Amino acid sequence: MSLKGKKQSFKIQRGDLENTSMVDFEIELDEGMVVLDCIHKIQHEEQADLAVRWNCKAGKCGSCSAEINGKPKLMCMTRMSDVVSETPENSPIEIRPMKAFPLIKDLVTDVSWNYDVAQKIKPINGPEEMNWEFNQMEADRVQHFRECIECFLCQNTCHVLRDHELFDDFAGPRNLVRLAQFEMHPLDTEDRIPEIKKEFGIEYCNITKCCTEVCPAGISITDDAIIPLKERVVDRYYDPIKMVWRKITGKKLRT
Amino acid sequence: MTIKYQEHEFDVIVIGAGGAGLRAAIEAARSGVKTAIITKSLLGKAHTVMAEGGCAASLQNADPRDNWKVHFHDTMKGSKWLANWRMAELHAKEAPDRVRELEQWGAVFDRTPENLINQRNFGGHTFPRLAHVGDATGLEIIRTLQEKGIHSGIDVFMEYTVCELFKDDEGNCTGCIAYNRVDGEIHSFSAKSVVLATGGITRCWSVCSGSWEYTGDGHALALMAGAELRDMEFVQFHPTGMIWPPSVKGILVTEGVRGEGGRLLNKENERFMFNYVPEMFAGDHAETIEESDQWVEEVVSGKLATVRRPPELLTRDVVAKAINSEVKAGRGSPNGGAFLDISHRGEEAILKKLPSMHHQFKELAGVDISKEPMEVGPTAHYVMGGVRVDAETQETRVPGLFACGEVASGLHGANRLGGNSLSDLIVFGKRAGEFAAKKSKGLEQPKINEKVIIKAAEKMLAPVTNEEGENPGKIYDELREMMQNNVGIIRTEDEMNFAMEKLNEFEERQKNTFSGTSRIYNSGWHQALDLINMILVSKAATLAALTRTESRGGHTRDDFPTPDDDYWGQMLNIISLENGKLTIRQEEKEEMRDDLKQVIKEIKDLIKERAAEQGGN
Numbered sequence: 001m002s003l004k005g006k007k008q009s010f011k012i013q014r015g016d017l018e019n020t021s022m023v024d025f026e027i028e029l030d031e032g033m034v035v036l037d038c039i040h041k042i043q044h045e046e047q048a049d050l051a052v053r054w055n056c057k058a059g060k061c062g063s064c065s066a067e068i069n070g071k072p073k074l075m076c077m078t079r080m081s082d083v084v085s086e087t088p089e090n091s092p093i094e095i096r097p098m099k100a101f102p103l104i105k106d107l108v109t110d111v112s113w114n115y116d117v118a119q120k121i122k123p124i125n126g127p128e129e130m131n132w133e134f135n136q137m138e139a140d141r142v143q144h145f146r147e148c149i150e151c152f153l154c155q156n157t158c159h160v161l162r163d164h165e166l167f168d169d170f171a172g173p174r175n176l177v178r179l180a181q182f183e184m185h186p187l188d189t190e191d192r193i194p195e196i197k198k199e200f201g202i203e204y205c206n207i208t209k210c211c212t213e214v215c216p217a218g219i220s221i222t223d224d225a226i227i228p229l230k231e232r233v234v235d236r237y238y239d240p241i242k243m244v245w246r247k248i249t250g251k252k253l254r255t
Numbered sequence: 256m257t258i259k260y261q262e263h264e265f266d267v268i269v270i271g272a273g274g275a276g277l278r279a280a281i282e283a284a285r286s287g288v289k290t291a292i293i294t295k296s297l298l299g300k301a302h303t304v305m306a307e308g309g310c311a312a313s314l315q316n317a318d319p320r321d322n323w324k325v326h327f328h329d330t331m332k333g334s335k336w337l338a339n340w341r342m343a344e345l346h347a348k349e350a351p352d353r354v355r356e357l358e359q360w361g362a363v364f365d366r367t368p369e370n371l372i373n374q375r376n377f378g379g380h381t382f383p384r385l386a387h388v389g390d391a392t393g394l395e396i397i398r399t400l401q402e403k404g405i406h407s408g409i410d411v412f413m414e415y416t417v418c419e420l421f422k423d424d425e426g427n428c429t430g431c432i433a434y435n436r437v438d439g440e441i442h443s444f445s446a447k448s449v450v451l452a453t454g455g456i457t458r459c460w461s462v463c464s465g466s467w468e469y470t471g472d473g474h475a476l477a478l479m480a481g482a483e484l485r486d487m488e489f490v491q492f493h494p495t496g497m498i499w500p501p502s503v504k505g506i507l508v509t510e511g512v513r514g515e516g517g518r519l520l521n522k523e524n525e526r527f528m529f530n531y532v533p534e535m536f537a538g539d540h541a542e543t544i545e546e547s548d549q550w551v552e553e554v555v556s557g558k559l560a561t562v563r564r565p566p567e568l569l570t571r572d573v574v575a576k577a578i579n580s581e582v583k584a585g586r587g588s589p590n591g592g593a594f595l596d597i598s599h600r601g602e603e604a605i606l607k608k609l610p611s612m613h614h615q616f617k618e619l620a621g622v623d624i625s626k627e628p629m630e631v632g633p634t635a636h637y638v639m640g641g642v643r644v645d646a647e648t649q650e651t652r653v654p655g656l657f658a659c660g661e662v663a664s665g666l667h668g669a670n671r672l673g674g675n676s677l678s679d680l681i682v683f684g685k686r687a688g689e690f691a692a693k694k695s696k697g698l699e700q701p702k703i704n705e706k707v708i709i710k711a712a713e714k715m716l717a718p719v720t721n722e723e724g725e726n727p728g729k730i731y732d733e734l735r736e737m738m739q740n741n742v743g744i745i746r747t748e749d750e751m752n753f754a755m756e757k758l759n760e761f762e763e764r765q766k767n768t769f770s771g772t773s774r775i776y777n778s779g780w781h782q783a784l785d786l787i788n789m790i791l792v793s794k795a796a797t798l799a800a801l802t803r804t805e806s807r808g809g810h811t812r813d814d815f816p817t818p819d820d821d822y823w824g825q826m827l828n829i830i831s832l833e834n835g836k837l838t839i840r841q842e843e844k845e846e847m848r849d850d851l852k853q854v855i856k857e858i859k860d861l862i863k864e865r866a867a868e869q870g871g872n
Contacts, residue, residue, distance in 0.1 A: 032500020032502050034502060049780070061300040104775065123360070123361060147394070149394065187359070
């Protein structure tokens with residue numbers, strides 16, 4: 001179905017923390033548009049100060065996350081034909097910013113918390129001598145995680161953050177993916193299990209897989225990253241045989 | 256109106272947080288100086304994230320016959336012999352260590368069966384040379400540098416836009432002024448040295464593969480601070496951008512598709528690239544479909560090629576012009592481009608080697624590239640031209656001002672080889688950071704005069720202090736369309752004269768824009784400031800293109816269709832701003848060192864011998 005020439009109405013959230021409202025817009029659509037094209041059209045034709053964060057418009061940078069008809073998506077990878085067909089005839093398409101993060105203005109939120117958590121994660125520090133080898137299977141294990149574009153849609157969707165606001169106790173799916181990627185990295189020598197348990201609060205995740213569902217990079221966040229990390233934590237802290245062994249030898253866990 | 260501002264002091268300030276900026280900041284911080292990055296986006300979002308195919312370095316993993324000399328030769332030849340030979344030499348020699356260092360910091364490149372970093376073929380590279388991660392190599396590199404950077408003790412100012420550089424009475428660069436997009440507050444930065452790493456200018460064309468950041472900020476800042484630009488006429492139109500639907504027109508389709516065996520076809524299903532082999536590459540490429548197919552078969556199965564590569568892997572300038580000619584001759588695809596077919600490689604290989612291309616076409620165009628061909632056409636992709644720097648140190652002619660990455664120039668001459676951009680970032684990013692830090696040591700912290708700060712701040716605040724005016728988005732759209740139509744892939748004097756007139760009009764209109772008075776995340780305000788840079792760099796590119804009366808690499812004149820090796824083959828166009836006016840002069844390129852001339856000869860002979868063995872002339 002071609003949308004060329006169709007008049008489409010929108011309700012877009014505008015305003016800052018103190019004063020927020022849904023504002024009506026109507027634009028004429030063109031062939032093959034994505035939601036971000038509509039926002040740009042509104043900026044260039046009507047409201048130059050409409051705030052939106054975007055960079056690549058090609059699904060590679062993860063800047064333009066928003067909630068389109070209530071669904072967390074990248075605006076640049078959401079085709080209008082799909083949104084129009086799911087929106088009841090003559091109803092406006094609703095666009096809101098990500099809900100989990102503090103609002104700056106209009107569709108832009110303050111995502112700096114994600115960067116603050118990342119800062120606390122010990123990085124990879126490979127060998128000084130540059131002569132390592134590892135095979136493609138070892139690479140595959142982490143390359144999948146490294147496809148993350150940091151759109152933070154998983155963070156926005158995770159109920160531990162979105163509804164319970166446990167930002168001080170839980171690192172969220174994005175950062176758990178980062179931790180999994182470091183822990184499984186072929187050149188890694190660090191131990192991050194105590195932090196994963198305590199500071200990064202992996203136990204808060206109860207595997208509802210909402211993060212996996214919204215990931216535009218298609219990363220199986222829960223199955224491939226979070227569950228294996230949970231297993232490592234359980235192995236370290238709750239394995240009964242290891243607990244007995246520690247009693248006998250008097251060895252303590254690093255916490 | 257009293258203007259409030261905050262002040263900051265650093266030893267080294269890096270403007271831009273793509274691959275080059277991050278690498279420069281890491282190096283500066285490593286040498287113990289107080290370093291900051293100012294970036295107009297969030298960390299990890301810069302244009303580097305969009306780089307796809309790979310990073311060129313003669314690691315010798317995929318083909319032991321490769322070495323720095325062949326890489327040096329390929330870069331010089333690809334540049335149509337206009338590159339700065341010292342930069343090309345440093346780049347070829349240092350790229351392998353810079354790539355390995357990325358793995359030390361956490362990058363995970365695709366592997367060879369021998370468990371080493373794998374390398375893929377690209378246009379103009381004699382051997383498979385590009386370290387890669389599927390078709391998302393830029394993401395891998397920026398994320399690695401980001402993760403290294405945040406643990407290097409660098410202060411990061413995210414979503415701050417720099418609008419002017421400061422200089423002292425002796426002409427040294429002493430810092431910059433910026434505003435924070437989140438709250439609109441003004442910040443003045445004092446620095447002992449400043450590194451520009453702001454990327455390119457391709458947002459000045461309506462069909463482009465660049466991110467929103469590519470408005471030529473660093474090019475313009477440098478010009479206004481007294482630095483020179485060179486090679487601004489050379490703009491790379493990547494042959495394969497998406498062309499349908501209209502809203503995605505320009506988005507990049509990686510050269511990796513052709514490196515993996517992709518075939519270019521016209522609407523008559525003809526492999527037209529066989530008809531477009533230029534004289535300088537004659538004999539280097541396959542002459543039959545059978546030979547091409549054999550090459551692909553050998554290469555994808557991990558063997559060393561025994562025959563010549565397909566003509567689809569000619570340099571980007573050649574392929575882009577070929578597609579353009581096919582369309583003009585009426586043999587284009589339905590939406591005015593060519594077909595690019597990789598479906599013969601099968602779904603499994605495509606999903607492994609080109610996953611984001613598969614995703615991109617499926618999501619944005621409803622095309623499954625494992626079953627049907629893509630439609631592609633040229634898109635403004637890269638500017639070879641930029642700030643003129645010293646090859647060793649990356650310092651500009653303004654003391655204390657450095658530039659690296661796409662905003663700098665010299666490595667690529669008239670045409671950049673694919674894969675030489677990511678390696679450029681890490682090789683010269685490191686050098687810029689190292690020498691900027693060295694320069695800062697022993698210097699006193701500059702004091703920025705309050706009057707200077709206020710004057711710069713007033714200029715920045717103009718668009719939000721106007722009471723009415725035009726929507727800057729309108730000028731932005733018109734400028735891009737105008738440059739596309741008049742200073743595009745094929746150029747003529749009349750069209751470019753017209754472009755200059757239009758750019759003067761845009762300059763007047765830019766002064767009267769209005770986008771509301773709010774300073775909080777005001778997209779229109781930002782765009783109004785971007786326009787200042789876009790207009791200035793568009794003028795620089797047009798002026799250089801008007802002046803060069805020949806065709807070479809990324810600069811094609813319909814009225815001067817052939818290369819003029821005797822004159823223009825020896826000349827560089829140097830642009831500067833003198834008393835507010837853009838001026839251009841020609842300077843003879845520097846003669847190559849004798850031992851490097853010998854290297855070129857040696858590699859030329861080697862390639863000739865090899866082509867002869869493989870059935871060429």
